Amino acid sequence: MNTYKYLFLFVLSLSTFLDAKSQTYADLNELTGFSIKAYYSPGNEERAKVIVGRCEKTIEYVKGLVGFAPKVSLFILNPEHWKKYATFPVYGMPHYPDSERLIIASEDNDFWKSFIPPLDQLPIDLANQIRKAYTTAEGTLSMVAFFDLLALHELGHGFHEQGGLTMQRLWMQELFCNIMLHTYIAENEPSNLPALEVFPEMVVAAGTTGYAFTTLADFERLYDNMDPKNYGWYQCRLHVAGKNIYNAGGEKAFIKLWKGLKENKVKMTDEEFVPFLNKKVHKEVAKVQTDW
Ligand SMILES: [Zn+2]
Known part of the structure; x- marks a missing residue:
């Protein structure tokens, strides 16, 4: 009798566990080939590789300086998945919903574009600097390059929080x-x-x-x-x-x-x-x- 009871409880807890797991990331792809765990919205594998590769390199580099590396998993999400998994409402702002998960946007967006000032109202030198720094691969102006770097700022929080500073x-x-x-x-x-x-x-x-x-x-x-x-x-x-x-x-x-x-x-x-x-x-x- 007890055997069945435990078997039943075991199956019940197993199915709850699998449910929780599938509810969590079933609609995301897992990125392989990196030392960091990472998930991305389908269609964004190349961008995920670039972001995760850079985060991996940063962690290795900083570990070389301070002798510590934090545990982190990365989520590179499209707007639809952002709504589901992110805790910061504005699409595009990299953030940690908890101390180990870092959420990053997969696509250029209005938030990033909104930071580009009207260039015709700026001194020509500054306008040229902005054009040079923030012209995207598609030839548009957006702060994608800056926000991609902000993901590394967020990694910094992983270092000091988990490193016991x-x-x-x-x-x-x-x-x-x-x-x-x-x-x-x-x-x-x-x-x-x-x-x-x-x-x-x-x-x-x-x-x-x-x-x-x-x-x-x-x-x-x-x-x-x-x-x-x-x-x-x-x-x-x-x-x-x-x-x-x-x-x-x-x-x-x-x-x-x-x-x-x-x-x-x-x-x-x-x-x-x-x-x-x-x-x-x-x-x-x-x-x-x-x-x-
Ligand atoms: Zn910060």
């Missing part, structure tokens, strides 16, 4: 990801530096008019509970800071930042944090707080 500040958490992203691109794909640099520089150069919040204290208090455009402005400032930090301190600045945040678990006051960054990391990192 104490980030001290929300702005530091975002800055860390931008330093990692900038370091990887500068060291491994320098031809993509314009795609990474031009957009944030343009936003920062346009000034602070129209943004309700601009201080680091506001960022700590509100984080992403602000107008997305305002949050994007902070990110752009932190991208420019990431560039300046890499240019001043190279790979070493990132490695020292990793070690510093890994070894120091106690929350520091601003008065403690600045000298810590100056002495243990790099003066250019401390400047983000002192010269914001």
Whole structure:
């Protein structure tokens, strides 16, 4: 009697498990041949290979610097699957629904196109830089190249969260990801530096008019509970800071930042944090707080 009961329970739990699995990713294809687990919407295999290949390369590179690699699975999704699996509503914004799954858009979209300003209203130099950095393979203008790089920023969150770092500040958490992203691109794909640099520089150069919040204290208090455009402005400032930090301190600045945040678990006051960054990391990192 008991045997049947257990057999019944076993079959029941097995079918529940299979149901859950098939409900989860049955309509996606699994990408093979990479060390990262990845799923993509049918029809996007080539793009999935490019994205996953780049993430794999980034993880290997950063692991070489800090001796740690996070577990991550990637989802490269079309708009229909985005609605089903993503937790961020706007198609195109790479994000983590949990600490191990990274969701990326497979297709160019209105969100990416919306960031391209009207070029005829810009100084000719800047218009040319934008054209050069953000013209797609199809000859249209879109921020696809920038958002593809943002996926590597998101990977950065996997590194510090799973690596056991104490980030001290929300702005530091975002800055860390931008330093990692900038370091990887500068060291491994320098031809993509314009795609990474031009957009944030343009936003920062346009000034602070129209943004309700601009201080680091506001960022700590509100984080992403602000107008997305305002949050994007902070990110752009932190991208420019990431560039300046890499240019001043190279790979070493990132490695020292990793070690510093890994070894120091106690929350520091601003008065403690600045000298810590100056002495243990790099003066250019401390400047983000002192010269914001
Ligand atoms: Zn982030």
